[in-house]
Amino acid sequence: MLTFDVREIPFARRGSWFNLSPVIGVHERAEHVHLVSHQTGLHPILELVPLHDGAPVEALVTATEAALRWSARGGTIEAAFEAPDVLRLRGSGLGMRLGVVPRTLTPFTGTYLFADPVDGAIVLTSYESGRRYRITVLAGNAEVVGGGALGVVDRAIALGPDEPWQIAVEEFETARPPYRATSGFDEVVRRSSADFVDYRAAVAAAGSRGADKAAYVLWSATVRPAGFLRREAVLMSKHWMDKVWSWDHCFNALALAATDPGAALDQFLLPFDHQEPSGALPDSVAHSEVLYNFVKPPIHGWALRKLRERAPSPLAREELSVVYERLARWTEFWLVSRRVPGRALPYYQHGNDSGWDNSTTFDRDRVVESPDLAAFLVVQLDVLAELAAELGIAATPWSAHARQVERALVGELWDGDHFVARSVATGEPSSTTSLINALPIVLGGRLDPEIAGRLVATIQEHLTDWGPATELVSSADYQSDGYWRGPIWAPSTFLIEDGVRRAGFGGLADTIGARFRALCERSGFAENFDAVTGEGLRDRAYTWTASAYLVLLADHAAREQVAR
Secondary structure: OOOEEEOOOOOOOOOOOEEEEEEEEEEEEEEEEEEEOOOOOEEEEEEEEEEEEEOOOOOOEEEEEOEEEEEEOOOOEEEEEEEOOEEEEEOOEEEEEEEEEEOOOOOOEEEEEEEEOOOEEEEEEEEEOOOOEEEEEEOOOOOOOOOOOOOOOOOOOEEEOOEEEEEEEEEEOOOOOOOOOOOOHHHHHHHHHHHHHHHHHHHHHOOOHHHHHHHHHHHHHHHEEEOOOOEEOOOOOOOOOEEEOHHHHEEEHHHHOOOHHHHHHHHHHHHHHHHOOOOOOOOEEEEOEEEEOOOOOOOOHEEEEEEEHOOOOOHHHHHHHHHHHHHHHHHHHHHHHHHHHOOOOOOOOOHHOOOOOHHHHHOOOOOEEHHHHHHHHHHHHHHHHHHHHHHHHOOOOOHHHHHHHHHHHHHHHHOOOOOEEEEOOOOOOOOOEEEEHHHHHHHHHOHHHHHHHHHHHHHHHHHHOOOOOOOOOOOOOOOOOOOOOOOOOOOHHHHHHHHHOOOOHHHHHHHHHHHHHHHHHHOOOOEEOOOOOOEOOOOOEEEHHHHHHHHHHHHHHHHHHHOO
16 A cells, blocks of 8 residues: 655545645645645645544644545544545544635635535535535534635634544536435545556556655546646646646656557647647646747657657557647747748747756856757657658658758857857857756767767766756756756656667666666655755656656666566
């Protein structure tokens, strides 16, 4: 049975848009567990406070894949998901106060609380999430405090005091039939656990100390189609990073590719559902928001090649045709809309376009022709050329564009020792202390051996006991919690491990993979990690970290099997 700290990983299940967690905002952790919805954003709806003799009591909170438990004074409260939109809670020896998170209640804001005149269920309507939350009492008693009075008032549902009680909490839009329990609580727990066990067996066949937890991070952060997310989606987190960014999703697709290629392709195509006429992908997609203010790097050709390598069977021709058309338009965006006329190299308009938001590479100028971008585009052009040949599409320009961009990458951005980014306005080179400048290693075996060797040396300079730091630890600009100015990240580690291996440096790739796996097994699946201490930083349940771990683990196990 999996156990985890709910302060680090939200308690949820596949398909659900809400979870139980004390994390109620960006870097904001409450004293008590809350029911938190991710529809229209992150919104704490109810504060769940255990009671003994009617008074709040400090309780031990423990979590497994299928049940969350509060224990105090010989009493217990348990929570389990009956369905993605239905939570069951039961208590014995403890009561519970479901407090409406305080907001100014006006006719248009806050959470309105009333008793349904049809079945007596207690209903909350939340302006913030735009959803209703219906509480049906299955056993015991419930007292409503505050009701729907306007102004800042104490509004809550009190259960208990301490006799056995049980409720169902539903999240829904406007109307649904009265709730009727069809299973006992223990059966609800059993079914939820079985669902997770099946999922874990599929995505984490290579066992390890971290595999169960990584699988749970993915499973619990997966939401059913709703709002702008038209396919089942793996959110980056069910903390505050509750979106799909247009490069993060590629790593989650790879984690699913070996066992569920259909789900993997859905993850891959999620942002393409909102591709704009220019071919650009959105920066991010969430339940109620699609942002186009930035883009993200074109790693999609690289990811598609990896996805197809990992899939147990070929993608259907119809699927390949759809992918080709969308990938072609995304590539044309970079060739047409992000190249200065007469120039071969594409440019970023901001560090956020690269995914390395505040990397030191962008300190001198934000608008730069960057080596990672050129290398990603070369790989994507190669993949398009391969797809065109496979689909029988004649006379495509992809190979010619790839040669042009690759020549410019080496001819204009290689200084003889490092790749550098250059300002589009002034031609001034960037600093060379960011790991982003070593990402042309993704070109693998097509790199000149001398350049490949120097890139490998640069990567080794960045390597700590836990993996490749995104900024040289010896740099004056290094920051232990500086986002892309020092910490270790899953995507940079994954891209570099793959490129180093394809370039023929398998020993170094093994070292990078082993250190990152050890980092995750020690510090969990945080958004990023202190490069020196290995401490998890920022959002502590990030899916691309879990996905990168699972793929590196599976690949390592496969190599060991071959070696035997």
